[in-house]
Amino acid sequence: MSDALSISECPYGICIWKFGWYRGLFVPCRVISVRDFLMHTDEQGRTLSCLMTHEFIIYRKDMVVTMKEKLEKIKAEAIRQINMSDALDKLNDVRVNFLGKKGELTAVLKSMKEVAPEDRPKVGQLVNEAREEIERVLEEAKAGMEKKLREAKMKAEVIDVTLPAQKNSVGHRHPNTIALEEVERIFIGMGYEVVEGPEIEKDYYNFEALNIPADHPAKDEQDTFYINGDILLRTQTSGVQVHEMEKGRLPIRMIAPGRVFRADEVDATHSPSFHQIEGLVIDKNITFADLKGTLAEFAKELFGEGTKVKFRPHHFPFTEPSAEMDVSCFKCGGSGCRFCKGEGWIEILGCGMVHPKVLKMCHIDPEEYTGFAFGVGLERIALLKYEIDDMRLLYENDIRFLKQF
């Protein structure tokens, strides 16, 4: 810069520096210190000289061109990186690297102080144009990438709208349930109460209170599921009757439907778990005639108006006298058919007058009160009513079978 000392203008014509007495207000970009004499002519024509240190402020005239080239390079690099990006987070990296606070465009703006003031708007505009261009390409790439992602997702979750809709399958009442509701309806209509009890029962309620002492053969026959010596899975719902009698609220008119358990092998007519409906009536002056009348009415309601009943003597420990009731075959009306095995009658339930010993054990005076009880297998009714010949069908839960009822 030694040449510059003899002249007052930039010797290269690219700077706008001046020197002399003038100390301008330019923002310095490159400061050159010069120590020398300077000769000046002031306005009055006097020659002045001084030894001084000048600080020159040099703006490069070519800064606009340089900046433009630099911006073009940044822009090209940004677009190159954008085009190479294959994921949204990579695009975001490009955005941060070029447009962010510490990005390359911001760095260009920071070097603005090197640009002559009159050129700054031009450079500012160039920077803005570059920023807008990069942003536009970024947005396009992002939109394209999002679209691709969406399409890939849609492809992955293909929905064939031509497939038939999946129908909601509506539940269906089990034949056992239908039969139970029918029996309950009949007895509720006759003023009976429906009572339920525990499936896990004490030996006392299942056997002893029903006049089946420990050494009674019935206890062996039934081959019970014992939980321990005293607690078992009930073999009959009769225990519910004992619970009701013990409450001491008389008279009683109840039916006790529920699941019972016996150690039977599974076959067409046996299952280790099945259902019973037991009935109990205790009141003053209850006789066998009440039993017959009630059960005859029940049979008519269940199997049809023309149904006849027949009682055969039988033995149950908890009733005396005891009987089994048959109904006239509702298929052939009693003349005999394949359904009733030619007999004209179908065995339907066991019944009898409550044994005085049972009443006594439940603290009911057998001299004052009498009663009758009956028990019917729920499955037996369902099988008869729907002419199902294999009990196992009721437990297999085959929808195709169950849907028929």
Ligand SMILES: [Zn+2]
């Ligand atoms: Zn018949």
